[in-house]
Amino acid sequence: MNLSKRIKQVTPSATLDITAKAKQLKQEGVDVISLSAGEPDFDTPQAVKSAAIQALNEGFTKYTPVSGIPELKKALSRELARANHLSYEPDQIVVTCGAKHAVYNALQVLVDEGDEVIIPSPYWLSYPEMVTLAGGKPVILRTGSKDGYTFTAKQLEKLITKRTKGIIINSPSNPTGAVFSKTLLEEIGRIVKDRSLFVISDEIYGELVYDGVKHYSIGALDPDVLARTVTVGGASKSYAMTGWRLGFLAAPKSVASASTALQSHSTSNPTSFAQRGYLEALRSGAADVEKMRKRFEERRNLIYRIVNEIPKLTPFKPSGAFYLFVDISKTKLKSIDFANRLLDQAKVAVVPGAAFGDDNAVRLSFAASEQDIESGIDRIREWLHKI
Numbered sequence: 001m002n003l004s005k006r007i008k009q010v011t012p013s014a015t016l017d018i019t020a021k022a023k024q025l026k027q028e029g030v031d032v033i034s035l036s037a038g039e040p041d042f043d044t045p046q047a048v049k050s051a052a053i054q055a056l057n058e059g060f061t062k063y064t065p066v067s068g069i070p071e072l073k074k075a076l077s078r079e080l081a082r083a084n085h086l087s088y089e090p091d092q093i094v095v096t097c098g099a100k101h102a103v104y105n106a107l108q109v110l111v112d113e114g115d116e117v118i119i120p121s122p123y124w125l126s127y128p129e130m131v132t133l134a135g136g137k138p139v140i141l142r143t144g145s146k147d148g149y150t151f152t153a154k155q156l157e158k159l160i161t162k163r164t165k166g167i168i169i170n171s172p173s174n175p176t177g178a179v180f181s182k183t184l185l186e187e188i189g190r191i192v193k194d195r196s197l198f199v200i201s202d203e204i205y206g207e208l209v210y211d212g213v214k215h216y217s218i219g220a221l222d223p224d225v226l227a228r229t230v231t232v233g234g235a236s237k238s239y240a241m242t243g244w245r246l247g248f249l250a251a252p253k254s255v256a257s258a259s260t261a262l263q264s265h266s267t268s269n270p271t272s273f274a275q276r277g278y279l280e281a282l283r284s285g286a287a288d289v290e291k292m293r294k295r296f297e298e299r300r301n302l303i304y305r306i307v308n309e310i311p312k313l314t315p316f317k318p319s320g321a322f323y324l325f326v327d328i329s330k331t332k333l334k335s336i337d338f339a340n341r342l343l344d345q346a347k348v349a350v351v352p353g354a355a356f357g358d359d360n361a362v363r364l365s366f367a368a369s370e371q372d373i374e375s376g377i378d379r380i381r382e383w384l385h386k387i
């Protein structure tokens, strides 16, 4: 059967690929250490599970409103105001099947054929593919570790053409862990306003910041920018709820309504009883989030210290998220070769930077136990000695 032109342009997610390969090897009994996962290794908080179980037992198993249950949208509106100083009414919020779905919806309702969307690199690998799926053209803004994986207003302005429709930002970033400063966000906001662009601000890692660094939401800095912003977040990373598939977008009413209409013809509502779990997470989960954040910070300190001692590797110290982005130029290997050989020969799974637009780096996840981090890095050190 002939596949559509649309899908032929899309490459499957390389992170999911390598994680699956590592899982498969583990199932076969191979002693693999996975530093590739994009999800917390912690379990979902018990109160959240209990709320979903109770919902099931109460028969809360039917369709809900497409954009989510009203109590959850109210709770998200309150949480965005409290934690992010963002002012969104519940009817500006759409609960989605994960943050990925929220970004997808936003691009589908904002991008027309041939529109250009600027994406700073290294980027989360789904952004360019989603822009392409919406008929748009991803335009990559290259950044490097020397500049802390940030950019200047000048660099951004240089890429803007008559066809530019918007920009996607992701702070804290997957894969680098870079956190944008307030000043940079203000600069981006000024350009977004001046050039009448949209900004999709993916803040899925917003709660996971370290060293007292503060996470700012671009939409909170200027009401005129808020009117051009789609804020994306979700339950996956901060509450250890990746499998629950719950995220949201918050946006101007026209965008939220369009997104609801799109969702009404694709997934309909996110799973009914899972939404009750998310509601409970927002109600009582703050202490759990802080506990996990602290553990991530300790692991960040550990992994950065030990990788930094390996002469051929140059890690970037992340201020947020749970990834260590490591420059491998000194090994003279390209990232896919590096990751494949490392998995085959030393049984450690990492994600090649090529997936994120940087072939001279690999991404190590520290959403893994301290023991796995230490043994995994030991194996990498020994392997690098041998090659």
Ligand SMILES: Cc1ncc(COP(=O)(O)O)c(C=O)c1O
Pocket (backbone or CB within 6 Å): 038, 097, 098, 099, 100, 101, 124, 170, 173, 174, 202, 204, 234, 235, 236, 237, 242, 245, 246, 247
């Ligand atoms: C930057 C970024 N945005 C969105 C997502 C997707 O999150 P979810 O699992 O809620 O769809 C991820 C997951 O890896 C991510 O890293």
